[in-house]
Amino acid sequence: MSDVPDSPGAAPFRTERTPRDEAPQFVLPLVVRIERGAPPARTDALETAARAVLVLLADERALGDGEWAQAVRDWQDARIRKVVRRARGAEWRRAEALPGITVTGKSAEVRVFPPVPLDGWPKDLARLQVSGTELDEPEPPAGPDPAYPVLWLNPGVDMSAGKSMAQAGHGAQLAWWELSDAERADWRDAGFPLSVRTADPADWRELTVSELPLVRDAGFTEIAPGLTVAAEGGTRFAPRLRRR
Numbered sequence: 001m002s003d004v005p006d007s008p009g010a011a012p013f014r015t016e017r018t019p020r021d022e023a024p025q026f027v028l029p030l031v032v033r034i035e036r037g038a039p040p041a042r043t044d045a046l047e048t049a050a051r052a053v054l055v056l057l058a059d060e061r062a063l064g065d066g067e068w069a070q071a072v073r074d075w076q077d078a079r080i081r082k083v084v085r086r087a088r089g090a091e092w093r094r095a096e097a098l099p100g101i102t103v104t105g106k107s108a109e110v111r112v113f114p115p116v117p118l119d120g121w122p123k124d125l126a127r128l129q130v131s132g133t134e135l136d137e138p139e140p141p142a143g144p145d146p147a148y149p150v151l152w153l154n155p156g157v158d159m160s161a162g163k164s165m166a167q168a169g170h171g172a173q174l175a176w177w178e179l180s181d182a183e184r185a186d187w188r189d190a191g192f193p194l195s196v197r198t199a200d201p202a203d204w205r206e207l208t209v210s211e212l213p214l215v216r217d218a219g220f221t222e223i224a225p226g227l228t229v230a231a232e233g234g235t236r237f238a239p240r241l242r243r244r
Contacts, residue, residue, distance in 0.1 A: 023074075023077055024074065024078060024117065025078045025081065025117070025118040026071065026075035026078055026081070026115040026116060026118060027081040027082065027115060027116060027117075027118050028053070028056070028075060028080075028082045028083070028112065028113070028114075028115050029085065029115075029121065029125050030052060030053075030082060030083070030110055030111070030165065030166070031085050031086070031087050031092070031095045031113075031125065032045055032048075032049065032084060032085075032086050032087075032109070032110050032133065032162070032165065033088065033109040033110070033111075034086045034088055034132070034133065034135070035088045035089070035092075036088065038107075040105070040107040040108035040109070040135060041106070041107050041108070041135065041136070041137055041138055042135040042136060042164075043196060043197075044105040044106045044107050044108045045107075045161055045165060046151075046164050046165050046168045047105060047108075047168070047194060048104070048108040048109070048110045049084065049108075049110045049165035049166070049168055049169050050165075050169050050171065050192075050196060051172070051191075051192045052101065052103040052110045052169070053082070053112060053169035053172050053173055054172050054173075054187075054188075054192045055101055055103050055112065056068075056072075056101055056112045056114070057072070057173065057176055058184065058188045059101065062114070068099075068114035071114045071115045072114065072115060074115065080173070081118070082166040082170065083166065084130070084133060084162040084165045085128035085130050086128060086129055086130075086132055086133050087128050091127075092109075094124040095111055095125060095128070096111060097124075098113060098122055098124060099114065100112055100114070113125065130162060131160075133160055133161045135161040141195075141197065144197050145193065145195060147193075148190075148195065149172070149193075149194045149195070150194070150195045150196075150197060151168050151175075151194065151195070151196045151197075152198070152199040152207050153168075153196065153197065153198045153199060154198075154199065154204060155198050155199050155200065155201045155204055156201065156204070164196075167215055168196045170215040171196075171213070171215050172192075172194060174213035174215065175213060
């Protein structure tokens with residue numbers, strides 16, 4: 001599920017063709033664990049995927065001269081792509097053996113890996129399936145905590161859980177980019193709390209014109225190009241992080 005976020009003034013996220021399209025293209029792989037007898041809840045999987053993206057961006061290996069830093073820079077210098085695949089049993093154990101970070105939610109486990117070339121996936125990840133990431137919601141999620149970022153999904157777009165996980169990751173990344181280093185450290189130290197919810201149709205237009213960071217899908221998979229996520233975070237929640 002390859003997706004391209006969009007934010008006004010942020011070159012990596014513009015939808016028109018730019019020199020970034022001519023650069024070597026990379027993708028951020030995420031693998032969600034979906035065991036037959038114990039699949040994760042959908043919302044928890046989305047939130048865990050979003051936090052996994054943030055955990056990787058904040059990891060010392062992805063910064064400065066870290067071992068993943070060049071791969072992260074190459075990825076962010078081109079189109080920002082994320083792909084979610086599923087694994088269980090031995091597949092999951094093989095994925096865990098590769099360099100990456102596993103992030104655990106209430107019921108979900110998501111492993112994020114440093115970016116790889118679009119056509120250069122490690123064998124044990126390339127063989128994993130993209131399809132089949134439909135997940136149920138055992139019970140309606142509680143209302144989001146307004147003290148922390150909320151990633152609002154477009155209520156008019158029907159996406160698989162895997163696609164939605166990638167979109168949530170984009171929204172979290174946009175919120176991350178809105179922050180200063182000190183604010184990022186506060187969020188990291190708090191454990192990257194956030195919520196992912198589907199917006200009320202009556203609120204969606206207001207969210208998209210309220211200068212919030214927006215994710216605009218490029219239409220590579222599943223859905224037509226268009227807005228998918230409004231990230232209600234960034235500088236709006238930074239003061240709250242400092243107070244808590």
